[in-house]
Amino acid sequence: KAGVTQTPRYLIKTRGQQVTLSCSPISGHRSVSWYQQTPGQGLQFLFEYFSETQRNKGNFPGRFSGRQFSNSRSEMNVSTLELGDSALYLCASSPDLANTGELFFGEGSRLTVL
Amino acid sequence: AQKITQTQPGMFVQEKEAVTLDCTYDTSDPSYGLFWYKQPSSGEMIFLIYQGSYDQQNATEGRYSLNFQKARKSANLVISASQLGDSAMYFCAMRDDNNDMRFGAGTRLTVKP
Numbered sequence: 001k002a003g004v005t006q007t008p009r010y011l012i013k014t015r016g017q018q019v020t021l022s023c024s025p026i027s028g029h030r031s032v033s034w035y036q037q038t039p040g041q042g043l044q045f046l047f048e049y050f051s052e053t054q055r056n057k058g059n060f061p062g063r064f065s066g067r068q069f070s071n072s073r074s075e076m077n078v079s080t081l082e083l084g085d086s087a088l089y090l091c092a093s094s095p096d097l098a099n100t101g102e103l104f105f106g107e108g109s110r111l112t113v114l
Numbered sequence: 115a116q117k118i119t120q121t122q123p124g125m126f127v128q129e130k131e132a133v134t135l136d137c138t139y140d141t142s143d144p145s146y147g148l149f150w151y152k153q154p155s156s157g158e159m160i161f162l163i164y165q166g167s168y169d170q171q172n173a174t175e176g177r178y179s180l181n182f183q184k185a186r187k188s189a190n191l192v193i194s195a196s197q198l199g200d201s202a203m204y205f206c207a208m209r210d211d212n213n214d215m216r217f218g219a220g221t222r223l224t225v226k227p
Binding site: 033035042043045048055056088090092099100101102103104105107108 | 120145146147149151157158159161164166205209210211212214215216217218219220
């Protein structure tokens with residue numbers, strides 16, 4: 001069974017540009033969550049999607065957005081990039097929303113903003 | 115709002131000894147799950163162990179055990195017989211009725227030979 005796949009793995013952008021990151025969850029998983037990880041920080045929750053609906057959103061500006069498609073694949077977009085957006089963006093999936101279920105993580109997309 | 119606290123930014127342990135990584139949490143929901151993840155330098159997040167709020171016994175998975183003290187809202191990870199490969203960042207996390215999983219700031223564990 002394939003794991004969570006994130007693309008691209010690495011990317012470099014300049015300030016003011018926008019970026020779209022993609023996440024394909026494990027087959028059959030309907031919940032997808034996104035996290036931002038920066039040096040010295042823990043994992044900061046961005047948003048969670050389930051059945052194409054955003055269920056929760058973390059404390060991030062409106063420049064950060066996402067969506068989920070009918071096949072459970074998810075994308076997140078960051079517009080008007082700032083230097084502080086440089087981070088490892090992790091996507092995780094789970095079969096459902098039960099609080100007994102662990103999240104399965106992808107390897108992440110490492111974004112560098114110059 | 116959920117809150118996960120890991121008070122130890124870094125910990126050292128001698129190979130083959132046991133180590134305890136601290137985690138406290140805060141939630142008003144009666145039903146929640148507690149998780150520990152390991153993140154090696156390669157970056158992937160590896161699930162280690164789970165404890166449910168209604169579980170009567172502490173969870174164990176091989177060399178990992180979770181010291182769950184519900185009244186104190188504490189969920190410490192105990193690693194027995196430390197190995198060099200245990201050197202990594204360790205994150206405590208909670209998932210409650212709000213469903214999304216929140217993480218603590220992490221503890222960097224270094225195992226000394």
